[in-house]
Amino acid sequence: MARFFIPKEKLDENFLVLTGENAAHAKVLRLKNGDEVTVCDAEGTDYRCTVSDVAPNQISLVVQAVCPSDSEAKVRCSVYMAFAKGDKFEHVIQKATELGAYEIVCFPSARCVSRPDEKSLKKKLERWQKIAASAAEQSRRGRIPQVIALPSYKAALARAAEAELKVCFYENEEQLTFRAAIEAAPFTTAAILTGPEGGFETEEVQQAADAGLKICTLGSRILRCETAPLCALSALMYACGEF
Amino acid sequence: MARFFIPKEKLDENFLVLTGENAAHAKVLRLKNGDEVTVCDAEGTDYRCTVSDVAPNQISLVVQAVCPSDSEAKVRCSVYMAFAKGDKFEHVIQKATELGAYEIVCFPSARCVSRPDEKSLKKKLERWQKIAASAAEQSRRGRIPQVIALPSYKAALARAAEAELKVCFYENEEQLTFRAAIEAAPFTTAAILTGPEGGFETEEVQQAADAGLKICTLGSRILRCETAPLCALSALMYACGEF
Numbered sequence: 126m127a128r129f130f131i132p133k134e135k136l137d138e139n140f141l142v143l144t145g146e147n148a149a150h151a152k153v154l155r156l157k158n159g160d161e162v163t164v165c166d167a168e169g170t171d172y173r174c175t176v177s178d179v180a181p182n183q184i185s186l187v188v189q190a191v192c193p194s195d196s197e198a199k200v201r202c203s204v205y206m207a208f209a210k211g212d213k214f215e216h217v218i219q220k221a222t223e224l225g226a227y228e229i230v231c232f233p234s235a236r237c238v239s240r241p242d243e244k245s246l247k248k249k250l251e252r253w254q255k256i257a258a259s260a261a262e263q264s265r266r267g268r269i270p271q272v273i274a275l276p277s278y279k280a281a282l283a284r285a286a287e288a289e290l291k292v293c294f295y296e297n298e299e300q301l302t303f304r305a306a307i308e309a310a311p312f313t314t315a316a317i318l319t320g321p322e323g324g325f326e327t328e329e330v331q332q333a334a335d336a337g338l339k340i341c342t343l344g345s346r347i348l349r350c351e352t353a354p355l356c357a358l359s360a361l362m363y364a365c366g367e368f
Numbered sequence: 369m370a371r372f373f374i375p376k377e378k379l380d381e382n383f384l385v386l387t388g389e390n391a392a393h394a395k396v397l398r399l400k401n402g403d404e405v406t407v408c409d410a411e412g413t414d415y416r417c418t419v420s421d422v423a424p425n426q427i428s429l430v431v432q433a434v435c436p437s438d439s440e441a442k443v444r445c446s447v448y449m450a451f452a453k454g455d456k457f458e459h460v461i462q463k464a465t466e467l468g469a470y471e472i473v474c475f476p477s478a479r480c481v482s483r484p485d486e487k488s489l490k491k492k493l494e495r496w497q498k499i500a501a502s503a504a505e506q507s508r509r510g511r512i513p514q515v516i517a518l519p520s521y522k523a524a525l526a527r528a529a530e531a532e533l534k535v536c537f538y539e540n541e542e543q544l545t546f547r548a549a550i551e552a553a554p555f556t557t558a559a560i561l562t563g564p565e566g567g568f569e570t571e572e573v574q575q576a577a578d579a580g581l582k583i584c585t586l587g588s589r590i591l592r593c594e595t596a597p598l599c600a601l602s603a604l605m606y607a608c609g610e611f
Contacts, residue, residue, distance in 0.1 A: 195588060196588040196589050198587075220592075220595050223589055223590075223591050223592060223595050224589070224591070224595070224599060225587070225589055263590065263592070264589040264590045264591065264592075265588075265589060265590050266589055302609075302611050303606065303611050304606065304609070304611070341611075342611055343611045344441075344468070344605065344610040344611035345438060345439040345508075345610075346439050346466055346467070346468055346507040346508060346509055347466075347506065347507045347508050348466050348467070348507065349463075349466060349506070349507075352463050352466050352467070355598065355599075355602070356467060356598075356602040356605075357602075359598070359599040359600075359602035359603050359606075360602050360603055360605075360606035360611070362587065362599075362603075363546065363547065363602075363603035363606060363607065364606065366545075366547070367587040367588075368545050368546050368547070368584075368585055368586045368587035368603070
């Protein structure tokens with residue numbers, strides 16, 4: 126079934142209208158009267174609709190039912206990833222959105238080679254949010270994860286520490302498995318934190334532990350900085366009964 | 369510790385020599401007498417060595433111990449992925465190698481847009497095998513997964529069916545979770561099969577079931593064809609106690 130995002134303020138519980146890019150998309154799909162479509166507020170609520178009129182730049186819909194999206198994960202997992210070189214973060218935004226991340230947070234850490242300045246960051250954030258929106262639509266999510274940039278490693282730790290399950294992955298950790306951390310106690314919110322190309326420094330790992338994060342291994346193979354968060358997120362979704 | 373792959377036939381249990389690309393790599397690492405390095409046969413055996421002599425194009429090593437690689441997964445998971453457009457398969461080879469795949473197999477299916485002919489496939493296989501080798505080295509694996517191309521969907525099903533756990537992922541499956549398939553019985557070999565951009569056809573899913581594969585869901589979000597195998601592999605490694 127076709128799926129369209131409409132900003133919450135333009136939503137109505139009885140009648141909806143697809144305009145602009147949504148109308149263009151509807152045209153490509155050749156929607157006609159009677160077809161069923163889903164409209165999402167991008168915050169987890171779905172509007173099941175039927176097409177009632179097709180005009181050149183406007184598709185009218187009648188709302189049949191309003192219900193919570195059935196494609197959102199029960200666990201709210203925030204993906205914290207240190208700034209990485211090239212388009213690695215864009216890759217992680219796209220994939221983490223597909224995999225059901227609640228939000229995606231980037232931050233600087235000691236070994237980050239890439240450190241966008243404020244001006245370029247503002248531009249990047251716009252672009253990153255678009256990537257999340259497009260991936261959310263494609264994967265039929267009911268929510269668009271927010272992409273957030275934090276000014277410091279300390280700020281990332283403080284924010285991640287608010288989650289019920291909070292984990293920092295470190296390649297030199299050999300004892301605590303992610304499974305042990307997941308199975309230690311029930312949780313509905315999670316934060317998974319991974320480092321840049323060169324990994325975290327020992328001191329940073331200590332800071333994470335001091336902030337209340339569990340230091341975990343992702344196994345005996347060294348994962349690239351863009352692979353680690355997606356591996357951890359996939360495992361978390363599996364562990365939480367998503368598939 | 370630095371890690372080098374040497375073909376099995378050039379290995380010796382007492383003395384080893386790094387030449388060619390390995391010597392060039394050793395030079396970049398500025399190895400000197402007494403340094404410890406690991407040499408792998410790329411089939412799961414590690415040779416722990418000490419540098420005994422450094423010449424311009426040749427590094428001599430004394431073998432201290434021969435042991436099974438400690439970075440290979442206990443489960444042998446074969447990743448079966450239908451031909452995909454662009455460089456998606458290359459992406460999957462790299463990531464699946466990091467994540468511990470035993471081998472990576474590609475095959476044609478009904479909705480494949482990309483279908484390399486025999487000549488271009490031969491060239492591609494060489495390139496793909498190099499990607500696997502490079503990813504194995506970078507992730508410190510003891511084995512280089514083989515990249516295999518099969519001529520038909522039927523051949524892929526027949527080969528996948530030989531594994532103890534064999535699963536075909538289908539986005540319209542709503543009942544059987546991957547977890548249910550994994551927990552049904554113990555296994556040491558697994559095959560996970562995923563489709564091309566447009567997914568599998570209903571008939572193909574039936575053929576997979578007839579061949580003995582379990583048809584499973586990867587959750588309520590639609591994953592891209594390059595995301596699905598890596599999500600499934602990450603979850604499998606987690607489920608098998610790798611991290």
